[in-house]
Every structure is written in structure tokens, then in C-alpha cells.
Amino acid sequence: MKQKIKPIIKAVDFFCGGGGMSYGMQKSSIQVLAGIDYEENCRATYEANIKKSKFIKADVFELKETDLEKTLNLKCNDDELLLIGCSPCQFWSIINTDKKKSQKSKNLLVEFERFVRYFNPGYVVVENVPGVLRKKGESGLESFIYWLENNKYTVHFKVHNTSDYGVPQNRKRFTLIANRITKKELEPIKANKKLTVRDVIGVENGFSKIKAGHKDESIFSHTVPMVNELTLKRLEKVERDGGNRLSFANDPELQLNCFIDKDDSFKDTFGRLWWDKPYKKDKEFSYAEIENILKN
Incomplete structure (x- = not known):
């Protein structure tokens, strides 16, 4: 009897920056197709660390779903597609010295949702500061979760402390993991021991x-x-x-x-x-x- 081949999950990392999330995904055997970011200065770092992945310089507010679909040869309703949205968090951070400067980051989650609605991927991951949950109505998170749950996604969302996951750092981060492949709620696996x-x-x-x-x-x-x-x-x-x-x-x-x-x-x-x-x-x-x- 032939062993069933485990499907390879393919990911697109929105607001990728220098590639921290992409790097973690690759370490987890996920194929990162591309990282998207508005800052050209991120390109060199991203390409140096995220091998076999494409850096796309683009403003998400202006990027069209169909253009991304053609560029990466993506398919809608792909069970093996993962969309990642870790948008800049300045506006929702407790320490925000310049609300005006960070105003544009306020609606990035809404723009990310636009791509999720279009592609209807098998998996969705969002990471941000806890502020997006505290103000879920204003941040767009509430409507995003509502859409996911009404489109057959099982959604896990919670504020986690990174010290529980093998990182020697007390830092609280909001995490959302949604999937429409199983009814099981997917969530981060805690480490056996806290590092100091x-x-x-x-x-x-x-x-x-x-x-x-x-x-x-x-x-x-x-x-x-x-x-x-x-x-x-x-x-x-x-x-x-x-x-x-x-x-x-x-x-x-x-x-x-x-x-x-x-x-x-x-x-x-x-x-x-x-x-x-x-x-x-x-x-x-x-x-x-x-x-x-x-x-x-």
C-alpha cells in the first residue's frame, strides 16, 4: 500500500517586512511563494533569508487580487493555500507617538480581508498587537472573524504570551489561525519548558x-x-x-x-x-x- 503523500502548503506573506514570518513558515516546511511589502528597503534582507521566494514590492491598497493571482499563478478555493497577514501595528499599539503618521496602518487588516475573500484559501494566519482585539470593531477584526465563521472557517483567536512557546520573552501578541479544512480549532503548540x-x-x-x-x-x-x-x-x-x-x-x-x-x-x-x-x-x-x- 502506497503511503499517502502529505500535501505541501503554499503561503503568501502580506506585509512581510524583512521576512520574519516567512522564515518561520519555511522552517515549518511550508513553501513560501512570495512576500509582499511596500518598502523596497526590505527586499535585500528578505531575498537573502527567504530562498526560493519572490519579493513583491506593492502597496496593498492598490494591489488587485487578479494581478496577484496571475503573478503567482494562484488558484481560488485552494485547500493548500495559506494567506498570512501581519500588518504594521503602530496604530493599534499602546505606545504610539504619532497617530497621524500611522493612520494608514489602521485599515490594513481590512485590505488583507479583501484577498482572503477573493482567494478563499484553506488557511489564514494573522498576528498583531493585542490592541486589534481590544478595539475589534474599529480595527476591522470583528467583521473579519464574522466573515470567516460564516464561510465555513474554524477560527482560533487569542492573545498569547510568547514565553509559552519557546521564546525567552514576555511579550503578548494577538494571533488568529483560521482553516476550512477541518472543524478542529488550530492553535499554537506550547513548549515543554519556558526559556529564560x-x-x-x-x-x-x-x-x-x-x-x-x-x-x-x-x-x-x-x-x-x-x-x-x-x-x-x-x-x-x-x-x-x-x-x-x-x-x-x-x-x-x-x-x-x-x-x-x-x-x-x-x-x-x-x-x-x-x-x-x-x-x-x-x-x-x-x-x-x-x-x-x-x-x-
């Missing part, structure tokens, strides 16, 4: 101690910025394992004017990591340490 900062960075993991302004030529991008003497004093004052700027809040020389009488705002500024906990998203690492975290 100690598991992925530090001297024991190949990162030598370096001073401010140092660039390590032996490890790509193991570099930290130069900081002035006053900033170094502030950093030295912060307690190990979870300390933050409140450690020097009562020191008139070190306290920052913007934080006077604002002890509850952005307390993680100048924060130190907990060695044995997943790190929080607002801490800073060298580029190489970030790369090592994402590889695990």
Missing part, C-alpha cells in the same frame, strides 16, 4: 562581556552603543535582577526631568533583566543577542 535570559545570552552562551561603545568583530553585530558618563552612573545605580529607573529616582543628579513625579510611567526604562525569567520586550540587547534569542 540565562538560557540564551551571556558569557556561557558565547557572548563575551563588552563595554559601552564596543563592537565585537568576532561575533556579528555583538555591539552596544556608546553612552555618556551620566548614563553609566544611572545604569550602575540600578539593582540587578529586575531593577529599574526607580533605583535613582530620589537622586537629583541622576533623575530625569521627564520622570519627575511619574514613578508609575515607563518604570522599565533603564531596567535590568532577570537572569532566570523570560525578558520583557522593552529591554535592550546587542543585535547578536537578539538573533540568538529568536533562533531558540
Whole structure:
């Protein structure tokens, strides 16, 4: 008896950026046909890392479904097609310093839905900040989920913490996984163990101690910025394992004017990591340490 060949899922990654989602999909044996992004500057990074995939520079607001269909030779109602929509999240982020600048990103989910409606793929994946769920009516998420559920899709949507999935980082992200192949709700599989900062960075993991302004030529991008003497004093004052700027809040020389009488705002500024906990998203690492975290 011949063994049944498992179908290969083909994916198109909308708002692909440098290719983070595409890379993960390829690692999961999914064939990424193309990544679509408006920023030409993303092309070199995407093409260097996402082999055998096409980078399409296009504004999703102007891109026509039929043009994409012809370019990639796609078929409607393809059970093996996956459409991914991880649109820029600035407008829905809690920290958004310029709503006007990010206004265009507000309706990107609605534009992505247009392609889902046209192609009716077997699978749909959306990832974004939790804000799209908190304001699901305004973000277009509510109507999108309604359409999916009324077109025979089984939909899983939830805010997940990345620390539950093998990433040493406490970071909450909204995830939607929809499929019309099975009635079973598909959701991310949790890791057996949570990773901590100690598991992925530090001297024991190949990162030598370096001073401010140092660039390590032996490890790509193991570099930290130069900081002035006053900033170094502030950093030295912060307690190990979870300390933050409140450690020097009562020191008139070190306290920052913007934080006077604002002890509850952005307390993680100048924060130190907990060695044995997943790190929080607002801490800073060298580029190489970030790369090592994402590889695990």
C-alpha cells in the first residue's frame, strides 16, 4: 500500500517586512511563494533569508487580487493555500507617538480581508498587537472573524504570551489561525519548558562581556552603543535582577526631568533583566543577542 503523500502548503506573506514570518513558515516546511511589502528597503534582507521566494514590492491598497493571482499563478478555493497577514501595528499599539503618521496602518487588516475573500484559501494566519482585539470593531477584526465563521472557517483567536512557546520573552501578541479544512480549532503548540535570559545570552552562551561603545568583530553585530558618563552612573545605580529607573529616582543628579513625579510611567526604562525569567520586550540587547534569542 502506497503511503499517502502529505500535501505541501503554499503561503503568501502580506506585509512581510524583512521576512520574519516567512522564515518561520519555511522552517515549518511550508513553501513560501512570495512576500509582499511596500518598502523596497526590505527586499535585500528578505531575498537573502527567504530562498526560493519572490519579493513583491506593492502597496496593498492598490494591489488587485487578479494581478496577484496571475503573478503567482494562484488558484481560488485552494485547500493548500495559506494567506498570512501581519500588518504594521503602530496604530493599534499602546505606545504610539504619532497617530497621524500611522493612520494608514489602521485599515490594513481590512485590505488583507479583501484577498482572503477573493482567494478563499484553506488557511489564514494573522498576528498583531493585542490592541486589534481590544478595539475589534474599529480595527476591522470583528467583521473579519464574522466573515470567516460564516464561510465555513474554524477560527482560533487569542492573545498569547510568547514565553509559552519557546521564546525567552514576555511579550503578548494577538494571533488568529483560521482553516476550512477541518472543524478542529488550530492553535499554537506550547513548549515543554519556558526559556529564560540565562538560557540564551551571556558569557556561557558565547557572548563575551563588552563595554559601552564596543563592537565585537568576532561575533556579528555583538555591539552596544556608546553612552555618556551620566548614563553609566544611572545604569550602575540600578539593582540587578529586575531593577529599574526607580533605583535613582530620589537622586537629583541622576533623575530625569521627564520622570519627575511619574514613578508609575515607563518604570522599565533603564531596567535590568532577570537572569532566570523570560525578558520583557522593552529591554535592550546587542543585535547578536537578539538573533540568538529568536533562533531558540
